Amino acid sequence: MMVHYITTVALLFYLLPWHGCGAEQEARPPRFLSHREPHRHRGFCPPGWDHFKNRCFQYIAIKKSWADAEIQCLSLGGNLASVHGEDEFQFIRNLIKKKDPAENPAWIGLTDCQKKGTWLWSDGSKISFTKWNTGEPNNMNGGENCVHTNWSAQKAWNDISCINAYAAVCALRLHL
Numbered sequence: 001m002m003v004h005y006i007t008t009v010a011l012l013f014y015l016l017p018w019h020g021c022g023a024e025q026e027a028r029p030p031r032f033l034s035h036r037e038p039h040r041h042r043g044f045c046p047p048g049w050d051h052f053k054n055r056c057f058q059y060i061a062i063k064k065s066w067a068d069a070e071i072q073c074l075s076l077g078g079n080l081a082s083v084h085g086e087d088e089f090q091f092i093r094n095l096i097k098k099k100d101p102a103e104n105p106a107w108i109g110l111t112d113c114q115k116k117g118t119w120l121w122s123d124g125s126k127i128s129f130t131k132w133n134t135g136e137p138n139n140m141n142g143g144e145n146c147v148h149t150n151w152s153a154q155k156a157w158n159d160i161s162c163i164n165a166y167a168a169v170c171a172l173r174l175h176l
Contacts, residue, residue, distance in 0.1 A: 043176055046077075052091045054176065057081060059099040059106065060168045066146035069107045069168035070122050078172030079123035080109030083149075089131050092169055096150050100167065103150055105158070107168040110147035112137075112159075119147075123171070131156045 045056035060072060070080050083089050097103050109122035116139070119127060133152050137144065137159035146162035149155070149169070 043174060045174070049172070050095055051174075052088065054174050055171050056174060057092065057095055058170045059095050060170060061099065063165035063167055064107075065165060066107050066111065066162040069166070069170075070109065073109075073168065073170035076170055076172070078170045079121075080107055081169040081171035082109050082121035082123050082125045083129055083131065084125070085129050086131075089129070089149075093150060093155055095169065096167075103155065105148040105151045105166050107166050108147055108149050108157070109171075110157070111145055111162070113145045113162065116145075133158050 045051045049056035049058045051057075056078075058076065058078075060069065062072075064072065066080070073079050081092060083092060092108070093103075096106055100106075110119055110127075111122060112119050114120065119137075121127060131149070133154050133156045136157060137147075139145075139159060143161050144159035147157050147159055148164075148166050149157050151158035151160075
């Protein structure tokens with residue numbers, strides 16, 4: 001079941017058009033997921049990951065486009081982080097602050113690349129919480145399809161062009 005889910009998510013986010021969504025080309029073949037066993041973490045986070053509830057989180061300092069950050073998270077067995085509550089939002093904020101004292105913005109897994117105005121988490125989970133900055137999402141200049149967190153004095157979410165380069169927060173689920 002898990003392999004089918006990961007393959008489905010990979011196909012959704014790699015074979016559909018990514019014009020303006022941070023990919024280096026129109027579509028990306030699923031280079032490593034179609035033949036790779038999913039990472040299975042039972043009850044503990046791998047080294048370098050921080051535990052919160054039933055998931056592990058990792059801050060990736062290397063700045064990349066949204067699509068390239070998602071590819072890196074997938075290669076680590078996760079996705080760009082989805083956020084499902086205020087406590088998780090605060091955990092991610094604190095993780096960023098711990099790794100980057102300047103508290104610069106970082107990618108999370110929210111995007112409307114596939115359908116304008118329909119926001120989806122890259123891990124396929126349902127949207128049950130949002131933390132938009134005042135006036136967001138605004139799709140300024142018609143090309144803001146990805147979301148970074150820790151933006152402005154509010155340190156909340158902002159939609160922005162997916163081709164911009166930011167650090168990222170990856171997440172993976174623990175199997176209990």
